Amino acid sequence: MAFWDQLKAKAQEMNGQLKTKTSQFQNKEFKNASMAMCALIAAADGSIDPSERQKTSALITSNESLAVFPPDELRQQFDWYCSKLTSDFEFGKLEATAAIAKLKSKQDQARAVIQIGIIIGGADGNFDQHERAVVRDMCFAVGIAPAEFEL
Numbered sequence: 001m002a003f004w005d006q007l008k009a010k011a012q013e014m015n016g017q018l019k020t021k022t023s024q025f026q027n028k029e030f031k032n033a034s035m036a037m038c039a040l041i042a043a044a045d046g047s048i049d050p051s052e053r054q055k056t057s058a059l060i061t062s063n064e065s066l067a068v069f070p071p072d073e074l075r076q077q078f079d080w081y082c083s084k085l086t087s088d089f090e091f092g093k094l095e096a097t098a099a100i101a102k103l104k105s106k107q108d109q110a111r112a113v114i115q116i117g118i119i120i121g122g123a124d125g126n127f128d129q130h131e132r133a134v135v136r137d138m139c140f141a142v143g144i145a146p147a148e149f150e151l
Contacts, residue, residue, distance in 0.1 A: 046130075114144060
């Protein structure tokens with residue numbers, strides 16, 4: 001099976017698991033960490049172009065696993081992190097990483113955020129090296145071995 005087919009199958013499996021889990025994680029820290037992860041994925045190559053931002057925003061609001069949150073709240077939080085990354089990439093990355101790292105003591109939620117990063121990163125059919133690096137870095141931020149997600 002080709003790598004992309006494996007990734008697609010894994011993403012579908014993760015989506016199913018996430019849908020169940022996120023209904024339990026209906027809290028501000030999880031929402032913020034999820035949107036921070038999505039913004040980091042959108043900015044993985046060092047910048048966020050408007051079409052990429054719009055596409056990621058659409059993926060967020062249509063993702064079943066995030067349906068427990070109002071779409072406007074998700075979009076607003078995603079845009080906030082994107083703005084931080086656009087105005088000062090390094091500082092924005094620190095803020096986004098800090099939001100994700102808050103879940104270090106909540107490993108189930110941390111894993112779900114990592115899975116969201118993988119799903120969003122691979123949604124366009126290309127989970128590229130920059131997106132993989134972001135997800136790998138966030139694994140370290142929450143104390144999860146990247147190998148758990150084959151990164």
